[in-house]
Amino acid sequence: MMKSTLRRVTPQIVILALVLAANFLVFPGFFHVEFQHGRLFGNLIDVLNRGAPTALLATGMTLVIATRGIDLSVGAVMAIAGAVAASAVTGGAHWTLAVLMALAAGAACGLWNGLLVAIFRIQPIVATLVLMVAGRGIAQLLTEGAILTFNDPGLIRLGAGTIAAVPTPIWLWIAVACVTGLVIRRSALGLLIEAVGINQTSSRLAGINARVLLIAVYLVSGLCAALAGVIVAADIKGADANNAGLWMELDAILAVVIGGNSLLGGRFSITASLLGALIIQGVNALILLSGMPVEFNLVIKALIIIAILVIQSPRVRHSLYLLRASTGPVLRERPSRAAPRTRPEKGQS
């Protein structure tokens, strides 16, 4: 089990190592971590810390994508959750209650998405587009159009505080990922989710309650997004309905894809998605540390992403396989006639 997981995520680990090595090259102090004022400081810690929202979103998004769906609304849900938490604490509620309310709001959003997808059978991309467009409006209603600031130390600690010298967000995303991973992989749930993603009809015929599973994954995605929203709001001590989690859905999907998960659903690996999130954050850090003019950030990010995706593209992987196979022992026993071909479907193009 452990071994196969390791093999699955090897490409991601290699890419992450490359990105980190590149970081080290442009900034030799990259791996330096020091302990100051009761907290760990260092670029590596920053990558882990800043990557928290993406990592959280990627956890939920992996499950959604594994069912052949997609959740475009996570960015908007982050804004809603941040607004709910902020308006609750400014209204005098205890911060734990505020967080619970934010999570409930996220769950409600997830439930809405899940109902649209599972019961009303709307294409996931369209169903979640609704909340993506409407969500920021809802958040603005809650904050009444302003950036709602707060000073509750309990809530702020979630975003900017530390537990055992490590920033809280790191604990949070690792904890969420571990719990999700354990629940999913120690039970049959993961297998069932994959079954639904591969072929919903046949999984239903096999006795899987696809509807409940679908609703559940969107619910989890909503919860993850809500937690990410709370962290982001706590980090800036305010809920910004317009900008909190803006375009985060794209980063989350990107993390899942860099993690080698197919957008067509089926087999998935949360670990790989998390590595994908860290890769994205590592690339962001690389761009910052390299001291390139900020204008180039997006261009470099785009180029690195394209490079990563090209390496992972099925076509390139297949060519690599053929290269390996033609020199390895695989071919030797085969009659020359049935030489390996590319997929037959390409034969005519």
Place this chain on the structure above:
Amino acid sequence: MSQSTKLPLYITLATFVLAFALCAVQFPAMLSTRVVANLLTDNAFLGITAVGMTFVILSGGIDLSVGSVIAFTGVFLAVILRDTSIHPLVAFALVLVITTGFGAAMGGIIHYLEMPPFIVTLAGMFLMRGLAYVLSTESVPITHEFYDWLQSLYWKAPGGGRFRLTGGLMLLTYALAMIVLHRTRFGQNVYAIGGSAQTAQLMGVPRARTTIGIYAVSGGLAGLAGIVYTLYTSAGYSLATVGVELDAIAAVVIGGDAPERWQRICRGHFLWHSDHGADTDVYRLRRHAFELVDEDRDRGPALRLHHAAEGFGLGNDGAHKASDRIRRAIMTLTAGGGFSDRAQSHTTHVVDQLGLAIVAGEYPERAMIPLDPDLEEMFGVSRTVIREAKKTLIAKGMLASKAKVGTRVQPSSEWNMFDPDVLRWHSEQKTPGRFVADLNEIRLIIEPSAAALVAERAGPAEHARLEASCEALAQAGSRTAFAMADLEFHKLILQLSDNRFLQSLGDLVQAALYSQLIAEAEEAREPGDLARSVEKHRAIVDAIRAGVPERARACMEKVVMDAPAGGVRRAG
């Protein structure tokens, strides 16, 4: 079929009319030409973008980069007009080349590297936005006489509305897109790929060229939209039009799906409630124009579905399913080349691909097919799927498996030619070889006798059904419609023969007509041929009604003899 595919269109249309009427009742100013003209001007860039997006979405893809392309175009134009003395028209041409090339490059990556459009265009979005930043992070004003001149071009309608150049450009783009999608091979190919990329490829659609073309169109139109946007704002700003891609996607999708309609109704209400009669509120107007734009966008696809369904004609699942597929493809903003249709089970896919390869002679008779692990890698599926697929092919007599030797291709004499799949694979070959000749021989043996049997056994009710089928044949407007009707006719004959063996042979006819259709797609028959063919079919019906088996037999022979011409002529 036409009912079900057009229903969403009617509902959206009605919703729009209702919303507009409610607004107009509340605020008569809505009806003025000024409002209409402003709607056009304010949303010209969005409309043009949506046209490009329509191509992409029809093909089952998605293009997230358009908003960034618009921003890039704006900044590029502003910077180049500020820093050089190039004439704007040259700059326009330059930027259109860049954006079209950029779109084509994305299409190339999507096709050749088999990467999901969602991710590729996402990277494209970052890239274009980033390039815009690189050019300038600030808003650059555009001051050029030519721009002033372009902006001063408008037609003042009675009532004070100013119909500007950009609005006209949008309408023109729309009209051109309609023509391209409706009337050109490229347009049909877009639909075909959207329906099922695999089927499209098997039917000879140049997939690489079409995919690249689609994204080039989207990129180019986004560039055009960027030009229009600079005419509208007189500036280039790298932060402009963030999120326009989602607007464009929404514009294309709305009306295709129930919740979106619902949302639209809500929007209509919103308009109605919040409208204060002033026609300057940009947001509201944009929302409104949105609906106008949507309406235009919707009408096309729904009407064209009909067309495309016909074009798919005799695919293995007939027009009904094809139209459903296309409909679904339009509604699904598929990413990865397939949230949509490639759901077809893995086993079926592998069976199909292997079967096609064997029939095509890629694996000759008695050759070994690759070992299981290699097949797994080739198709990206599990061992179980491969085993299952091989079992299916063995059952069809195409493969034989021997322990410790491997799996070999059986000689073609062993193949179960009556199996619908085997028939279909043969009929999908580009060079049919002796298949068509063989097929027509067996048809010549079976069908005339079937016709004779019908002549003996049919009563008045059966006569009426034959008449109706013959009438459908005569009414068929296009080649595909004719082939469909032809198929129905021959199936009916087999069915009415009241012999259960004959009744199960419908697939033979279907395969024959299908391959004939493919053959004829390239060398169009003259219209007279169809009319003559109808006459020959009518002769069969007459013979059957007269109850003369021998004449029915002779007439049917003539019809079947007619058929090989297409295939044989091609092969020779």
